[in-house]
Amino acid sequence: MELSLDVSEKPFSLEHTLRCGQVFGWRQRGEWWVGVVNNQPVAVLANGNVVKVRCEHASMSDEVFNYFGLGDNLESILTSVAKDPLIVEAARQWYGLRICRQNPWECLATYLCSIDSNISKIELCLSRLRQRFGRRLLLGDEELFTFPTADALSKASEADLTACALGFRTRYIMQASRRVASGEIILEEVSKLSYSEAIQVLIGDEKGTKNLLGVGPKVADCVLLFSMGKLEAVPLDVWMRRLVARSYRHLFEAEQYGRLLRRLEEGTITLRGYRIVSEAMRRYFGPYAGYAQEYLFQHIRYLKGSVADARKNT
DNA sequence: GAGCGC
């Protein structure tokens, strides 16, 4: 069936939303995008004031609405983060980009795979996981695969997982899938917590036992922002750290932060440093700092650099 | 701060 979503008065760029690197597993077919939402195949097309959805069940219009964050009041969000010319320009260029609400398990697995990787490599790893452990779906003659459940991955043999060539991330996926499958960690419950409670659960207590192997503050922030609607989460990857060091250093003028600023541009940053920077960004941009992050991230990735450059690191 | 695995 084909459904129509009314998005008049709702700025929405499907292109920007799907191309910004927050979600994986979508492909373009002409002017349509095909992918999987809530384990069901969909094709989506944004056309002015309507979003067209080809799918199998009528409930998909609500699911697509939720998935693409169409409930967010983007205009007021962008107004609220418009603190300086840089973010205003980023918002102008990437206008319509929305933060998705992906499935939390898929998002967690995705960002475990993203560690020290790049978009095309991540895409490859995830498609291998889908093909090997997901369920095959058809939408017309488009073949799609659901993202494998934690349960399916927890039962995978080590050899099967190794065949997906995740490298050192294999054990992160194995451990996380087991903890989620066993119910030891219930991501839907985590998503009900406040941002600060939820990030604590995901990264574990400092110095204490880690909750989820491979989940540090960056991975946790991505999961919180891209799947749990914690719009104040500010994932700090190399691009954002460089940007902060160059364009937002005034937020760290105090002398004690000299060392932190230097490390932001170069390499390793401590958990403490990460917290200081992301909290400063939250204080500066407010409760929608995650939206600010995503627009700035896109802006600098594509700024006078080729797409190839932009795809280098995560 | 090196090493991880592809």
Next chain:
DNA sequence: GCTCT
């Protein structure tokens, strides 16, 4: 990007 030493 995270873990481990």
